[in-house]
Amino acid sequence: xxxxxxxxxxxxxxxxxxxxxxxxxxxxxxxxxxxxxxxxxxxxxxxxxxxxxxxxxxxxxxxxxxxxxxxxxxxxxxxxxxxxxxxxxxxxxxxxxxxxxxxxxxxxxxxxxxxxxxxxxxxxxxxxxxxxxxxxxxxxxxxxxxxxxxxxxxxxxxxxxxxxxxxxxxxxxxxxxxxxxxxxxxxxxxxxxxxxxxxxxxxxxxxxxxxxxxxxxxxxxxxxxxxxxxxxxxxxxxxxxxxxxxxxxxxxxxxxxxxxxxxxxxxxxxxxxxxxxxxxxxxxxxxxxxxxxxxxxxxxxxxxxxxxxxxxxxxxxxxxxxxxxxxxxxxxxxxxxxxxxxxxxxxxxxxxxxxxxxxxxxxxxxxxxxxxxxxxxxxxxxxxxxxxxxxxxxxxxxxxxxxxxxxxxxxxxxxxxxxxxxxxxxxxxxxxxxxxxxxxxxxxxxxxxxxxxxxxxxxxxxxxxxxxxxxxxxxxxxxxxxxxxxxxxxxxxxxxxxxxxxxxxxxxxxxxxxxxxxxxxxxxxxxxxxxxxxxxxxxxxxxxxxxxxxxxxxxxxxxxxxxxxxxxxxxxxxxxxxxxxxxxxxxxxxxxxxxxxxxxxxxxxxxxxxxxxxxxxxxxxxxxxxxxxxxxxxxxxxxxxxxxxxxxxxxxxxxxxxxxxxxxxxxxxxxxxxxxxxxxxxxxxxxxxxxxxxxxxxxxxxxxxxxxxxxxxxxxxxxxxxxxxxxxxxxxxxxxxxxxxxxxxxxxxxxxxxxxxxxxxxxxxxxxxxxxxxxxxxxxxxxxxxxx
Numbered sequence: 001x002x003x004x005x006x007x008x009x010x011x012x013x014x015x016x017x018x019x020x021x022x023x024x025x026x027x028x029x030x031x032x033x034x035x036x037x038x039x040x041x042x043x044x045x046x047x048x049x050x051x052x053x054x055x056x057x058x059x060x061x062x063x064x065x066x067x068x069x070x071x072x073x074x075x076x077x078x079x080x081x082x083x084x085x086x087x088x089x090x091x092x093x094x095x096x097x098x099x100x101x102x103x104x105x106x107x108x109x110x111x112x113x114x115x116x117x118x119x120x121x122x123x124x125x126x127x128x129x130x131x132x133x134x135x136x137x138x139x140x141x142x143x144x145x146x147x148x149x150x151x152x153x154x155x156x157x158x159x160x161x162x163x164x165x166x167x168x169x170x171x172x173x174x175x176x177x178x179x180x181x182x183x184x185x186x187x188x189x190x191x192x193x194x195x196x197x198x199x200x201x202x203x204x205x206x207x208x209x210x211x212x213x214x215x216x217x218x219x220x221x222x223x224x225x226x227x228x229x230x231x232x233x234x235x236x237x238x239x240x241x242x243x244x245x246x247x248x249x250x251x252x253x254x255x256x257x258x259x260x261x262x263x264x265x266x267x268x269x270x271x272x273x274x275x276x277x278x279x280x281x282x283x284x285x286x287x288x289x290x291x292x293x294x295x296x297x298x299x300x301x302x303x304x305x306x307x308x309x310x311x312x313x314x315x316x317x318x319x320x321x322x323x324x325x326x327x328x329x330x331x332x333x334x335x336x337x338x339x340x341x342x343x344x345x346x347x348x349x350x351x352x353x354x355x356x357x358x359x360x361x362x363x364x365x366x367x368x369x370x371x372x373x374x375x376x377x378x379x380x381x382x383x384x385x386x387x388x389x390x391x392x393x394x395x396x397x398x399x400x401x402x403x404x405x406x407x408x409x410x411x412x413x414x415x416x417x418x419x420x421x422x423x424x425x426x427x428x429x430x431x432x433x434x435x436x437x438x439x440x441x442x443x444x445x446x447x448x449x450x451x452x453x454x455x456x457x458x459x460x461x462x463x464x465x466x467x468x469x470x471x472x473x474x475x476x477x478x479x480x481x482x483x484x485x486x487x488x489x490x491x492x493x494x495x496x497x498x499x500x501x502x503x504x505x506x507x508x509x510x511x512x513x514x515x516x517x518x519x520x521x522x523x524x525x526x527x528x529x530x531x532x533x534x535x536x537x538x539x540x541x542x543x544x545x546x547x548x549x550x551x552x553x554x555x556x557x558x559x560x561x562x563x564x565x566x567x568x569x570x571x572x573x574x575x576x577x578x579x580x581x582x583x584x585x586x587x588x589x590x591x592x593x594x595x596x597x598x599x600x601x602x603x604x605x606x607x608x609x610x611x612x613x614x615x616x617x618x619x620x621x622x623x624x625x626x627x628x629x630x631x632x633x634x635x636x637x638x639x640x641x642x643x644x645x646x647x648x649x650x651x652x653x654x655x656x657x658x659x660x661x662x663x664x665x666x667x668x669x670x671x672x673x674x675x676x677x678x679x680x681x682x683x684x685x686x687x688x689x690x691x692x693x694x695x696x697x698x699x700x701x702x703x704x705x706x707x708x709x710x711x712x713x714x715x716x717x718x719x720x721x722x723x724x725x726x727x728x729x730x731x732x733x734x735x736x737x738x739x740x741x742x743x744x745x746x747x748x749x750x751x752x753x754x755x756x757x758x759x760x761x762x763x764x765x766x767x768x769x770x771x772x773x774x775x776x777x778x779x780x781x782x783x784x785x786x787x788x
Contacts, residue, residue, distance in 0.1 A: 004042045004043075004462075006039075006141075008141055008463060008464055008466070009464050009465075009466055009467045009468065010466065010467065010468040011132075011136075011137060011140040011141070011466045011468065011469045011470070012140050012470070013039065013140065013141070018034065020032070038142070038233075038234070039141070039142040040142040040233060040234060041138075041141045041142045041143060041235060041461050041462065041463060042461065042462035042463065043462075044344075044462065045143075045235050045460075045461040045462055045463070046235060046344045046345055046346045046433065046435065046436070046460055046461065047235045047236050047237075047238075047336070047341055047344065047345040047346070048138075048143075048235070048236070048237045048238070048345070048346045048347075048457055048460075048461075049238045049240065049332070049333075049336065049345055049346070049347045049348070050099075050238070050239045050240065050241075050347075050348045050350070050453065051240045051241075051329050051332075051347070051348065051349045051350065052095075052096070052099070052239070052240070052241045052348075052350050052353055053242070053244065053245060053322075053325060053329075053349075053350065053351045053352055053353070054092060054150065054185075054241070054242070054243055054244060054245055054246035054352070054353055055092070055245055055246040055247070055352065055353070055354065055356060055357040055416060056245050056322065056351050056352035056356060056408070056427070057352060057355045057356030057405065057408035057409035057410075057415070057423070057427075058351075058352070058355070058408075058409055058410070058411075058412060058422070058423075058426050058427060058428050059271070059274045059275075059278065059407070059408050059409055059410030059411065059412075060245075060322060060351070060352070060356060060408040061073055061322065061326075061351045061428060062074060063076075063077050063082070063351070063428060063430065064082070064084070064278065064281070064283050064351065064428035065274050065275075065277035065278030065279075065280075065281050065283055065284075065410075066274055066277075066408065066410075067259075067262065067263070067270060067273070067274065067319055068318070068319040068322035068323055068326075069258075069319075069322075069323045069326070070322065070323065070326035070351075071326065071330070072326045072327070072329055072330030072333060073326055073329075073349055073351065073430060075330075076333065076347065076349055076430050076432045077430045077432075077441065078440065078441045079432055079434065079440050079441070080347070080430055080431050080432030080433065080434075080437060080440070080441075080442075081430065081431045081432075081437060081439065081442045081443065081444050081486070082283060082428065082429070082430055082442075082443050082444070083428075083429040083430075083431065083443075083444045083445075083446075083448055083482075084283050084284065084428065084443060084444075084445060085426065085445055085446065085447050085448065085543075086350070086426070086427055086428070086429035086448045086449070086450075087422075087425045087426055087427070087447070087448065087449045087450065087498065087500075088350075088352065088353055088354050088355075088425050088426075088427050088449075088450050089105045089354065089419060089425065089450065089500070089502065090354045090355065090416060090417055090418060090419035090424035090425045090500065090502045090505070091112060091113060091353075091354050091416065091417060091419075091502050092113065092150075092152050092184060092246070092353045092354060093110055093112070093113045093114055093125075093152040093153055093184065094110045094111065094112065094113075094502070095353040095354060095450050096110075096150075096151075096152060096153055096241070096353060097109075097110035097127060097153050098110070098449075098450050098451050099350075099450040099451070099453050099454065100133045100134055100135065100153075100173070100239075100454065101127065101131050101132075101133050101134065101451075101454065101477075102134060102451055102452075102453070102454030102455050102477035102478065102479045103131050103451060103475075103477060103478045103479070104451060104478050104499070104575045106121075106122035106123070106501070106575045106576040106577045107122075107131065107475075107478060107575050107576060108127040108128065108131050109121060109122065109123065109124040109125055109126045109127055109128065109576075110123075110125055110127070110153065111123035111501070111502075111576075111577070111581070112502065112503065112581075112587075113152065113184060114152060114153065114154065114155055114156050114184075115156055115184070115588065115616075116587035116588065116593070117155060117156065117587075117593065117595045118581060118587060118593045118594050118595060119593070119594030119595060120576075120579060120581065120594075121576045122575070122576030122577055122578070123581060124155075124595070125153070125155040125156070125595070126155060126167075127153070127167065128475075129469075129470070129472045130472055130473065130474055130475045131474065131475055132174070132466065132469040132470070132472075132474060133172075133173055133174050134174070134237075134453075134454040134457055134458070135147070135169075135173055135174030135175050135237060135239070136172075136173070136174030136469060137174070137458065137463065137465075137466055137469070138174070138237045138457070138461070138463075139174045139175075139176060139237075140174075140466075140469070141461070141463050142234060143234065143235055143236065143237045143461075144176065144227050144231060144234050144235070144236045144237070145174055145175045145176050145177070145236070145237045145238075146175055146176060146177035146178070146220070146223050146227075146236065146237075146238050146239070147169045147170075147173070147175040147177070147178045147179075147180065147238075147239040147240075147241070148178075148179050148180055148216045148217075148219055148220045148223075148238070148239070148240050148241070148242075149180040149181075149216050149239075149240060149241035149242045149243050150180055150181060150183075150184075150185075150186070150241045150242070150243040150246075151168070151169050151173075151178070151180060151181070151182050151183075151241075152182075152183060152184050153167055153173075154167045154168055154182050155167060155595070155596075156595070156614065156616040157590075157595065157596045157597055157598050157616060159182055159183070159614045159616060159617065160598060160613060160614065160616075160617040161197075161199065161610075161612060161613070163197065165197050168182070168197055170196045170197065171197065175239070177196070177223060178194065178195070178196055179193070179194070179195050179216070179219045180193065180194065180216065180241070180243075181193055181194065181212075181243065181731065182194060182614075183614070183730055183731055184246070184730050185243065185246045185247060185248070185730045185731060186212060186243050186730075186731045187212075187248060187250065187394075187397070187648075187731055187732075187741065187742065188211055188212040188213065188243070188244065188248065188250035188251075189206035189210065189211065189212075189250055189394040190202065190205075190206060190394065190741050190742050190750075191212045191243075191731065192612060192731050192732070192733055192740065192741055199611070199612040199740075201740065202215065203215065205751075206394040211250070211251075211252065211324075212242070212243060212244075212250075213242045213243070213244050213324065213325055213328045214328055216240070216242050216243075216328070217240075217242075217328035217329070217331045217332055220238060220240055220332050220335075221331060221332055221335040223238070224236065224238060224332070224335055224336060224339070225335060225339065228339045228341065235461075237457075238332075240329065240332055242325055242328070242329075244321055244322075244324070244325040245318065245321050245322050245325055246357070247357065247359070247360065247365075247368050247397070247398065247399035248368065248396065248397040248398055248399065249314075249317050249318050249321045249391075249392055249398050249399065249400065250321070250392055250393075250394070250396075250398075251317060251320045251321040251324045251392050252320075252324070253392065253393070255320030255321070255323060255324045256313075256316045256317045256319070256320035256321075256391075256392050257316070257320070258319075258320060258323070259315070259316040259319045259320055260316060261312075262315075262316065262319070263312050263315040263316060263319075263404075264312055265300070266300025266301070266303075266308070266311075266403070267300050267315075267401075267403035267404050267406060267407035268293065268299060268300045268301075268403075268407075269300070270315075270404075270407045271290065271293075271406070271407040271410045271411075272290070274407065274410040274411075275288075275290045275410050275411050278410070278411065282443065283428070283443070284411060284547055284548070285547050287545075287547075288411055288547040288548050288550075289411070289546070289548055289550035289551070290410065290411045290548065290550070291411060291412060291413045291548050291549065291550045293406065294413070294414075296521055297402055297403055297406050298362060298402075298403060300403060303403075304381055306381060306385060307363060307381045307384065307385065309385070309388060310363075310364065310381075310384045310385055310387075310388050310391075311363075311364060311400075311401055311403075311404075313388050313391050314360075314364045314391060314398065314399075314400035314401060314404060315400055315404045317391050317392040317398065317400075318400050318404065318408075320392070321392070329349070333347070342434070343434045343435050344433075344434075344435040345432075345433070346431070346432075346433040346436065346456075346457065346460055347430075347431070347432040347433065348429065348430075348431055348453060349429065349430040349431075349432070350427060350429045350450070351427055351428045351429065351430075352427035352428070353427070354416040354417070354424060354425065354427070355405075355408075355409045355412070355414070355415050355416045355418070355423045355424040355425065355426070355427070356404070356405040356406075356408035356409050356415055356416060356423075357399070357405055357415065357416045357522075358402040358405040358406065358415035358416060358417070358522045358523050359371065359372075359399060359416070359417075359522055359523055360398075360399030360400050360401055360402065360405070360523070361376045361379075361399075361401065361402065361523055362401060362402050362403075362523070363376075363379070363381065363384060363401055364384065364398070364399060364400050364401035364404075365379060365397075365398060365399040366379055366383070366384055366387045366390070366391070366396055366397070366398055366670075367379070367396070367397040367398070367650045367651070367669050367670050367671070368397055368398070368399040369397065369650055369651050369669055369724070369727065369728075369729065369730070370669050370671075371399075371523070372726060372727055372730075373651075373669070373701070373724045373725055373726045373727060374700075374701070374725065374726065375669065375701065375724070375725075378668075378669060378671055379671070383671070394742075395649070397649075397650040397670070402415070402523050406423070409423035409424075411547075411548040411550075412426060412548055412549065413548075413549060414518060415522055416522060417502055417503060417505065417520075417522035418502070418505045418518055418522060419500040419501055419502035419503075419505045419506060419507060420500065420505045420506055420507040420516035420517055420518045420519075420539075421507070421516055421518065421549055422548070422549055424502070424505070425500055429448075431444075431482070431486070433460070433486070436460060436483075436486060437486045437487060438487050439487065439489070442489060443489075444485050444489060446482075446485045446491070446492075446493035446494070446495070447493045447495055447496060447498070447509065447543075448480075448482055448485075448493075448495055449479065449495055449498050450479075451477070451478055451479030452479040452480050452481065452482050452495055453479070453482075454477060454479060455477050455479045455480060455481040456479075456481045456482045456483055458481070459481040459483045460483060465477055478575075479495070480494045480495040496509075496510065496511045496512075497509065497510050497511075497567075497571070499568055499571035499572060499575065499577065500516075501572065501577050501580065503519065503520055503581075503582050504519030504520055504530070504533065504536075504580055504581075504582035505517070505518050505519045505520060506519070506568060506572075506577075506580070507568070508564050508565075508567055508568035508571065509543075510564060510567055512542060512543045512544040513540065513541070513542055513543065513560065513564060514540075514541045514543055514549065514564075515538055515539070515540050515541075515561055515564035515565060515568065516538065516539050516541070516549070517536040517537060517538045517539065518536075519531065519533070519536050519582060520582055530582055533580055533582075538554065538561055538565060539552045539554060540552060540553045540554045540557055540560060540561045540564070541553065585726065588726060588727075590616075597616070598616065598617055599617070599618065599619045601767075602619075602765060602766045602767030603619070603763060603764065603765045603766070603767065604618065604619040604763070604764045605761060605762075605763050606644065606734075606736050606761065606762045606763070606764070607736065607759075607761055607762070608736050608737040608755075608758070608759040608760075608761075608762075609736065609737060610735070610736045611733065611734070611735035611736065611737075611738065611740055612733045612735070612740060613733050613734040613735070614733055614734075615646075615727065615728060615729070615733075615734075617734070618646060618734045618764070619764050619766060620766075621653075621693070621764065621766060622723065622724065622725055622726070623695065623700050623701070623702075623723070623725050624695050624766055625692075625693060625694050625695040625704065625766070626692075626693050626695075626764060626765060626766045627690060627691065627692045627693070627764070627765045628643075628644060628655050628664075628690065628691045628762065628763070628764050628765075629688060629689070629690040629762070629763045629765070629775055630643045630644065630655065630688070630689050630690075630759060630760075630761070630762045630763075631686070631687070631688050631759070631760040631761055631775075632686070632687060632688075632689060632755075632757050632758065632759050632760065633685070633686050633687075633757050633758040633760070634682055634683065634684045634685060634686075634687060634757045635684060635756060635757050636684045637756065638657075638660040638681065638682075638684075638756070639657040639660055639662075639682055639755070639756060639757050640657050640658070640659075640660070640755070640756045641656060641657060641737075641738070641748070641752075641753055641754050641755035641756050642654060642655075642656040642735070642737065642738055642739045642748070642753040642754070642755055643655045643656055643657070643689065643736070643737070643755060643759060643762060644734065644735070644736050644737075644762050644764075645734065645735055645739040645743075645744050645753070646728060646732075646733075646734040646744075647667065647728035647729045647732045647734075647744055648728075648729055648732035648739075648741045648742035648743065648744055648750075649667070649670055649742035649743060649744070650667075650669060650670040650729060650732075650742070651667055651668065651669045651670060651724050651727075651728045651729055651732075652667050652728045652729065652732060652744040653665060653666045653667065653728075653744060654667075654739070654743075654744040654745055655689070655691050656745065656747070656748065656753070656755075657682070657755070657756075658677070658747045658748070659681070660681035660682060661677050661678040661679075661680065661681055661682070661716075662677070662678040662682060662689050662691070662708050662710070662715070662716070663675060663676065663677045663678070663708075663745075663747070664676045664691040664693075664706050664708060664718070665744060665745040665747075666693075666706075666720040666723065667744050667745065668720075668721070668722055668723065668724060669724065672721060672722070673745070673746065674706075674718065674719065674720040674721060675718065675745070675747075676691075676706040676708060676716055676717065676718025676719075677708075677716055677718075678708045678710065678715040678716040679715055679716050680710075680715055682710055687710055687711050688709075688710075688711050688712070688775065689708075689709070689710060690708070690709040690712075691706060691707070691708055691709075692706070692707045692708075692709070693705070693706055693720065694706075694707070695723075700725035701722055701723055701724065701725040702722065702723065703719065703720045703721045703722050703723060704719075704720050704723070705717065705718070705719055705720075706718040706719065706720060736759065736762055737754065737755045737759050738750075738753050738754040738755065739753040763775065
């Protein structure tokens with residue numbers, strides 16, 4: 001093996017010119033220069049593939065005893081290693097930020113999701129430049145790098161088309177290629193996609209058979225083949241993060257139908273079956289105890305009989321979604337195998353970025369946005385029953401019930417968001433690397449954490465942690481390489497201290513023991529008093545003899561609990577966990593949270609063609625009066641199409657023309673649609689069209705009156721019965737002159753939404769001075785900018 005000639009601790013690697021004779025004439029026989037060589041990592045560095053499944057519990061995949069068939073995960077496990085004590089952070093964005101940096105999530109500012117970022121360093125959603133992502137390190141050492149799928153690490157005020165793009169995968173993230181979506185979740189049938197930082201539309205429609213996971217696999221396979229065809233000597237780093245199996249649980253019906261009748265006995269029985277299968281497979285110790293169901297989670301037998309068919313279908317859809325996802329992961333792995341490079345490809349198949357999600361309420365949800373707006377009561381059992389055949393389809397935005405999430409986390413307590421207990425943080429993980437792991441089908445029980453992935457990759461690639469990246473001194477990685485365990489099944493664990501915290505749920509692991517306290521319940525979005533942090537009740541478990549945290553030892557070892565509580569506090573100070581922040585709705589408000597916001601004041605001016613604007617890129621019209629004014633040119637054939645639309649089929653509003661008449665629609669969670677239309681057709685020529693909404697006031701989510709105007713004259717009136725107080729959509733956006741994604745109104749399709757005339761500008765006003773019925777074209781820009 002040739003010695004590595006590069007000084008790789010400083011990145012980019014400094015160019016060094018070799019001294020020597022410089023001739024006058026290139027034809028001189030003495031002219032000699034070393035050939036130009038492309039930058040490569042050290043000889044033997046493997047390809048790397050990370051597969052990160054979203055929102056999947058330890059007991060979901062069949063590879064770890066669950067009911068969801070994952071034959072590709074099983075195949076990979078048979079040729080590699082399963083880790084049954086691998087941990088995440090209990091939430092998606094924090095896990096991803098930690099994995100890609102090799103540092104704890106608070107260390108890189110991702111104490112929670114980006115939408116609830118604050119000005120506190122541990123919760124800012126800003127990764128310090130002293131903690132470069134591993135993709136950047138690999139790229140600057142000669143790897144080809146690509147990410148496909150979900151990126152939830154972009155601060156919300158940096159998610160507009162204007163960036164800045166420092167936190168986007170293909171800019172500051174170190175990935176040369178990115179194809180996927182920015183945010184926490186995506187409609188699998190009609191996603192808001194980016195190619196790099198450029199918005200793009202899906203290549204087909206749901207009616208034509210499109211599905212996001214398949215599209216991502218197609219892109220990944222094509223990229224891997226191209227990379228090996230053009231740069232066979234360079235290893236690749238591919239991060240495949242499909243967004244599945246996060247809600248909405250979208251899957252072609254034939255995949256869900258495979259599971260018909262499989263879950264008729266309910267979640268209590270399913271949890272028992274999974275537990276037995278886990279013992280039979282040996283993925284949990286034989287003496288493991290199945291933890292009991294907490295009182296906050298209803299028994300299957302206590303659920304209404306008329307709702308049970310809906311609940312069954314929710315789980316059938318989720319199981320089909322998981323199997324469908326594994327199928328497309330298998331396509332990516334098969335492509336690597338067909339190229340003959342599987343032998344020297346390190347694969348991490350991490351089944352869940354946190355435990356299974358209990359954000360779908362006790363009854364589950366047809367549109368999960370209802371619960372995120374504190375309006376889950378709108379989805380009555382009768383409503384859910386009426387929608388049973390639509391679950392998983394393009395007309396749904398569905399999530400399963402809390403009981404199923406609990407079952408999918410067998411044998412552990414609790415779920416996603418609950419960082420205290422293993423149900424929120426322990427995820428089955430498979431590592432496959434034939435060239436570097438001699439055992440096939442082995443199991444490893446050493447404690448490990450998602451921050452261990454990055455240092456593992458660097459070690460197998462023969463690369464040092466950089467001390468300088470792009471001129472910035474780097475802080476050390478906080479994870480521990482897992483390579484020591486690859487070929488030493490019984491070697492003592494090296495990662496023996498780890499804190500956990502999420503929304504006040506917190507815990508500490510130290511040398512087999514864990515001290516934990518659950519502070520808040522994930523599916524309770526609004527209401528309910530939280531205990532003071534000092535009043536939280538802590539529990540103590542000995543993991544060396546109690547795999548599932550079933551036997552609380554507080555009464556027997558109170559001093560040991562106090563010792564671990566102090567240790568949690570020390571780690572919390574070390575890694576920017578303090579102050580603990582359990583606030584809910586307050587953190588959605590940028591002013592209260594202390595994070596930047598793009599839009600200031602009470603007015604925003606938009607122009608035609610602007611689109612793919614996230615909710616954080618547009619002035620909020622929630623829980624207040626507002627007006628929308630547009631100056632348009634109507635052609636002789638009449639006006640049709642969208643002036644402006646925010647949100648989509650599952651919640652939002654739109655000002656558009658239908659049959660030549662101005663129309664305002666408010667779509668409440670896809671459940672109620674309130675439409676106001678003008679009484680007359682707007683004639684050809686230049687006009688100002690305006691919709692005013694007069695909020696009733698008196699609290700959140702109230703209704704209001706709508707008035708439509710042509711050139712300052714009222715032409716239509718209507719009523720909106722209720723509004724969404726918190727969020728329209730996690731993935732739909734605001735568009736001017738057209739509508740991307742799903743349509744807000746049933747009157748048009750997104751494909752046919754483009755406005756037929758010309759739009760000069762659109763202005764949204766929420767201040768009292770904005771309701772002047774007519775805006776002087778010469779003054780509008782000055783007024784709008786002044787209000788900023």
